Amino acid sequence: MVLLSSYGEKNKMKSSNIIKTIAQKLFPFILLFGIYLILHGHLSPGGGFQGGVVLGTAVILLFLSYGIEETERKVKIKYLSIIEVSIILFFIFIGVFGMLTANFFLKNFLPLGRTGQILSGGFMPLLNFVIGIKVAAGIFGIFYILFKYRGEI
Amino acid sequence: MKKYISILFLITITLIIIFSINLEFGKPINLEFANHYLNKGIEETGAMNLVASVYLDYRAYDTLIETVILFMAVYGITFFLRREK
Numbered sequence: 001m002v003l004l005s006s007y008g009e010k011n012k013m014k015s016s017n018i019i020k021t022i023a024q025k026l027f028p029f030i031l032l033f034g035i036y037l038i039l040h041g042h043l044s045p046g047g048g049f050q051g052g053v054v055l056g057t058a059v060i061l062l063f064l065s066y067g068i069e070e071t072e073r074k075v076k077i078k079y080l081s082i083i084e085v086s087i088i089l090f091f092i093f094i095g096v097f098g099m100l101t102a103n104f105f106l107k108n109f110l111p112l113g114r115t116g117q118i119l120s121g122g123f124m125p126l127l128n129f130v131i132g133i134k135v136a137a138g139i140f141g142i143f144y145i146l147f148k149y150r151g152e153i
Numbered sequence: 154m155k156k157y158i159s160i161l162f163l164i165t166i167t168l169i170i171i172f173s174i175n176l177e178f179g180k181p182i183n184l185e186f187a188n189h190y191l192n193k194g195i196e197e198t199g200a201m202n203l204v205a206s207v208y209l210d211y212r213a214y215d216t217l218i219e220t221v222i223l224f225m226a227v228y229g230i231t232f233f234l235r236r237e238k
């Protein structure tokens with residue numbers, strides 16, 4: 001990226017058609033893998049943080065191959081901060097809800113279910129999902145700010 | 154002279170730290186929580202992955218603070234690097 005940005009303002013960053021096509025084809029599979037990691041976080045290795053990073057890198061791949069303007073048209077940047085803040089509030093809301101139904105903050109309030117199925121472990125899939133969205137938004141936000149205002153990574 | 158004094162000071166502090174810690178590596182003193190998680194983790198939380206059962210159920214409060222830390226990192230980077238156009 002440093003090399004590309006030292007080309008000067010006149011030569012805008014362009015990537016070849018090969019990179020664009022491969023990124024376009026790989027994007028849904030990386031998204032699918034991230035969602036799989038998040039949903040199976042309580043059954044197999046993985047979880048919210050790891051799956052969220054994979055989701056974030058999927059968007060970063062689009063960003064690197066298509067450039068800043070086209071990605072800004074596809075991904076609405078102004079919703080990122082809303083996601084960031086509202087998800088922390090939702091996390092705290094889950095904790096307070098556990099405090100109301102059971103006695104402790106962040107106590108499991110859903111039924112445990114059969115161990116080994118996806119809908120088991122009480123509120124663990126919910127928390128994994130929430131953390132995954134949060135980490136994806138955070139990783140992409142950091143990358144976006146660095147890329148837009150500094151021009152290098 | 155000052156340099157030698159500071160080097161001597163560092164060496165004595167290192168020796169004190171080395172000889173005051175007598176723990177053997179791989180032999181933790183307190184195994185109560187680890188044994189509890191290993192024996193009763195699956196039936197208490199209902200998750201196959203014991204790591205997830207620790208960080209999402211037993212220690213969920215730490216995970217909350219961890220997400221807040223990530224939020225603060227994003228906030229700090231945005232605050233320091235954003236430029237008005």
